[in-house]
Amino acid sequence: MNVALLAPIATSHYSRQLLKSLSLEPGISICTVIVRSPFSINRFRAEYRRDGVRLLRKIREKLLLSEQPSTEPTSIPGLKELCLEHKIPYLVVSDHNHPRAEQLLKKLQPDLILFTGGGLIRKVILNIPSIGVLNCHSGILPAYRGMDVVEWALLEGLSNHIGLTLHMMDSGIDSGPILLTRHVPLQYQEKLPELRKRMEEMLPNLMLEAVRGLSEGKLTARTQTITHGKQYFVMHPRLKSKIKI
């Protein structure tokens, strides 16, 4: 199976771990890795409009205060290094919908695109792979679509609705057919950052499980009933302060 990987940033732990696991997987060939450049005015403008000050916090935490790939205990190399090692075409673009990304994907014709974050994907890209574009959403679908869904589930007192859902992407927000669901039960005295970290660590394995399942033809997607859930947006700090964990 021919697979392409879309990464939000070259240092993304999720993308690096997934790429490393995929490179060892028999029967899977990685045709390209497309990464968003961290510095783009258009991207900053669009994200600032959506996230406001939260974006600056994200930049501070992920770009400035996060540990660099080489200093991490797992020592997974950066995406570029992994691509060089395995001779995988590596492309940096300002946006995943950039014409250069589109051209490359059209040329390589992957069976599957694995999306590990980085904004919205336009229909033209979604239509390229023969199987589809896979995304792992940090919430239980169809109940919790959109942003901050872990926080929303906790605020609404539905801690049994915390988990991950692997789904095919479509033009809506987290509304595509579901492949796998993993509930993540809240542990005793666990705080939100710990829970988030635990969920993040589960992402590569779930994605890998789906790739295996699809390549062996053992996995089928089931359509979501949109009316069985709601779309959530970024949670206001006042509501966040009311979360009881």
Add this chain to the structure above:
Amino acid sequence: MRRLLAFTLSLFERWLDDTIDPAKLRSFMKKNIDLIPAQSVQLLLSIDTILIESGFEFLKSDVQFSSALSCCKSNPSCLIEKMEALLRHVEVRRKTCFKATGMASSQLWCMRHRAAIMLCSYCRQVKDLRFLNTSLKLNDWAYPRYRSGSHHKDLPLYITALQEQETAIQELLS
């Protein structure tokens, strides 16, 4: 160097942060509480027409806004649809929500406050905190307009929106 950059960014974050903390809100409300009465009731009545004139797609209707909502009473799914559309509009357009060319600034702010009030009362009705969330954001974005103390004729309506917000928080989250 990275630590220094991170520290500078955190200062910048604090400067740009437009969320109203509860203490700030309390003192603001206390200062302006006498503005609430009759004026805001009158404004509330006139805003329905303004909302329709704005051409906001959710309200592209030739009927009065209030009657559009009241006709939804017999058809709950219609009301849900309209409120979801309002929620999405504000969340997606954020600070540019309801903006239509040629509209006076005061009209625009009145419309936003009316929407915030409506979102709060709907949230209390259906106990869906997403609507309170959007209302909180609308009120935060409006705060810089009034904090300097300059009196705008839409201030009573803003105070009403803040009151509604606090009532909803009290009722649903305490």
